[in-house]
Amino acid sequence: MPQSIHRGIKQMMDEANAEIETVSAADAIELLPNDDVVIVDIRDPREIERDGKIPGAFSCTRGMLEFWIDPASPYAKPIFQEDKKFIFHCAGGMRSALAAKTAQDMGLKPVAHMGGGFAAWRDAGGPIEKWEPKKKD
Secondary structure, three states: OOOOOOHHHHHHHHHHHHEEEEEEHHHHHHHHOOEEEEEEEOOOOOHHHHHOOOOOEOOOHHHHHHHHHHOOOOOOOOHHOOOOOOEEOOOOOOOHHHHHHHHHHOOOEEEEEEHHHHHHHOOOOOEEEEOOOOOOO
């Protein structure tokens, strides 16, 4: 007998989008130089390597998000303890909506997600830098 999913991705997306702020790519481009804003790239490293990244964006894979946000976690990242606005983005705007909702539910604020994701950023003419692997010492 097949699984019976009671709360599918469409419902989850609708719920997330009803509760979080959505920032357009054009607005995110304007906010990029603002020191009070952190753009959080939740794409997989292979996506970043293939497509490039937003200059200055903080990379946090979706799978580590909760662990990096929670200050009580052994994996906590100091950037998430800063008094900043966090704008999440993924490739097309779906994962980032769920990520922003999760971050908001955890108490991180203010948060938003970039509608349309990296594709919208690229289409809006936002700057993109090539991914450079970190050098090992």
